[in-house]
Amino acid sequence: MLSIILAKTVPSGTIARMIFIVENYYPMFLEGLKFTLIISLLGTLFGVMLGMLLVTLKLQTISERDSVVTKALKKIAIVFSTTYVDIIRGTPMMIQAIIFYYWFLFPVFKMGFLSAGIFIVTLNTAAYATEVLRGSIQAIDVGQMEAARSLGMSRKQAMMKVILPQALRNSVPAIGNELVINIKDSSVLSVIGVIELMYQSKAAASYYYLTVESALVAAVIYLILTMSATRLLEYIVVKTNGDKPNKPNVRRERNIMFVSIPTSQSFFRREK
Amino acid sequence: MSILKVTNLRKSFGDNEVLKGIDISVESGEVVCVIGASGSGKSTFLRCLNLLGEPTSGSVVFEGNELMDADTNLNKLRQKMGMVFQSFNLFDNLDVLDNLTLAPKLILDVNQDECEQSAFKLLERVGLVDFANASVSTLSGGQKQRIAIARTLMMDPDIMLFDEPTSALDPEVVGDVLAVMRELADQGMTMIVVTHEMAFAREVADRVVFMDDGMIYEEATPEEMFTNPKGKRTREFLNRVL
Numbered sequence: 001m002l003s004i005i006l007a008k009t010v011p012s013g014t015i016a017r018m019i020f021i022v023e024n025y026y027p028m029f030l031e032g033l034k035f036t037l038i039i040s041l042l043g044t045l046f047g048v049m050l051g052m053l054l055v056t057l058k059l060q061t062i063s064e065r066d067s068v069v070t071k072a073l074k075k076i077a078i079v080f081s082t083t084y085v086d087i088i089r090g091t092p093m094m095i096q097a098i099i100f101y102y103w104f105l106f107p108v109f110k111m112g113f114l115s116a117g118i119f120i121v122t123l124n125t126a127a128y129a130t131e132v133l134r135g136s137i138q139a140i141d142v143g144q145m146e147a148a149r150s151l152g153m154s155r156k157q158a159m160m161k162v163i164l165p166q167a168l169r170n171s172v173p174a175i176g177n178e179l180v181i182n183i184k185d186s187s188v189l190s191v192i193g194v195i196e197l198m199y200q201s202k203a204a205a206s207y208y209y210l211t212v213e214s215a216l217v218a219a220v221i222y223l224i225l226t227m228s229a230t231r232l233l234e235y236i237v238v239k240t241n242g243d244k245p246n247k248p249n250v251r252r253e254r255n256i257m258f259v260s261i262p263t264s265q266s267f268f269r270r271e272k
Numbered sequence: 273m274s275i276l277k278v279t280n281l282r283k284s285f286g287d288n289e290v291l292k293g294i295d296i297s298v299e300s301g302e303v304v305c306v307i308g309a310s311g312s313g314k315s316t317f318l319r320c321l322n323l324l325g326e327p328t329s330g331s332v333v334f335e336g337n338e339l340m341d342a343d344t345n346l347n348k349l350r351q352k353m354g355m356v357f358q359s360f361n362l363f364d365n366l367d368v369l370d371n372l373t374l375a376p377k378l379i380l381d382v383n384q385d386e387c388e389q390s391a392f393k394l395l396e397r398v399g400l401v402d403f404a405n406a407s408v409s410t411l412s413g414g415q416k417q418r419i420a421i422a423r424t425l426m427m428d429p430d431i432m433l434f435d436e437p438t439s440a441l442d443p444e445v446v447g448d449v450l451a452v453m454r455e456l457a458d459q460g461m462t463m464i465v466v467t468h469e470m471a472f473a474r475e476v477a478d479r480v481v482f483m484d485d486g487m488i489y490e491e492a493t494p495e496e497m498f499t500n501p502k503g504k505r506t507r508e509f510l511n512r513v514l
Contacts, residue, residue, distance in 0.1 A: 064326070065342045146324050147361035147420075151375035151427055152351030161374060165365045 025204040032200030040182035047125020088127035136167035176233030281330035292486040305473035308483035354424030414445025
């Protein structure tokens, strides 16, 4: 009886019900939005940083002039980064979230939902960013490295001052692509109870069984987020290439990762 | 004593032996032009001199240092061996001035002002001082190559290696680049120039080397090489190109 008295009248019609959901549960959606944004932004940022580290490991070249120890270390670096990328890219993020969180992030490190979410998105982004950066670095004309080396610069100096700045600028579209994907894909973190947008939308749906309407509200919010991110990134790309007469085609470059990953998985961005 | 001494230099790509034992020594201040047909190994030979291409065997001694030794500090020696490429290879992420100053600032113990001063001096020398702050992508081929030469000179090299420096240029700007090279030669720079510019070789070189099939087939003074070549293949080649 009590519940009947407390319950509000649910309007009919999809739009009216969506408005009803927003009116009643907007604080939950705002909370979810906050977590989604924090996780996808920080996850992308840290992921790209980790990716830069991994790609340097992956692109070690073993020379005849190296000592035995150096050769072994380089070999380990290459095998490690390759295996990392294979495993992370080859398994669904949802499963990784469950395994990492319940195996050690929570029991061993007592990690909370938010940091666990950022951690998992970071690991994933790093794997993809490694491949994006590898593609961009290898796309730089070898003449750039040769010119730097011929002047007496070490391989590391040439990388830092000549190759990486160019490769990073060329990677901006693909890294932006990662951000957009992370905004959407952080939704799988709801399985470990991260109160991001998806989790909150399910919670809001449960009070009046307005599953479709609640999902629609979440979808609209996701769409606004991803579209804003896309437009913002296009603007940044155009700005950074502003002084170049032959600026690269933004739309084509956004697909850079699809050509830079030479495995069958390149056709299936994260399978869920 | 010769500044560069190459002994029995060999280089293979897989089973394909491109350099089949090259012996040459270059004196300080000498200008050596290397001519020969495409695929004769000229560029490979030049790239082996600073080990951008790793020789399969042989010896390259520069100013008394054996480059093929594993414990040789290659980076140090390369500073003194400038190289100019067919495709310029200016750093695309930097403007003209930074292209010149990047390596000296990183490697040599020079301060910013000093470095920029010598950069401007060199830009003036190659006639491009107005382009100091230009972006590389706005330059023409001839301008790029002159900037590339200036960039190499920033390291104050003892020898300069030119790998077909004018082959990628429009005919009307080839002269600008050759003029800069001629001036360098006149000032006593030691130069090894792989080139198809026979007139330049004839006029500027102290010695002309004709390469054929991965070997030095004939070497002579320009006068002799171009008026009275001894070998049959040299004659054939010169008949084709002159």
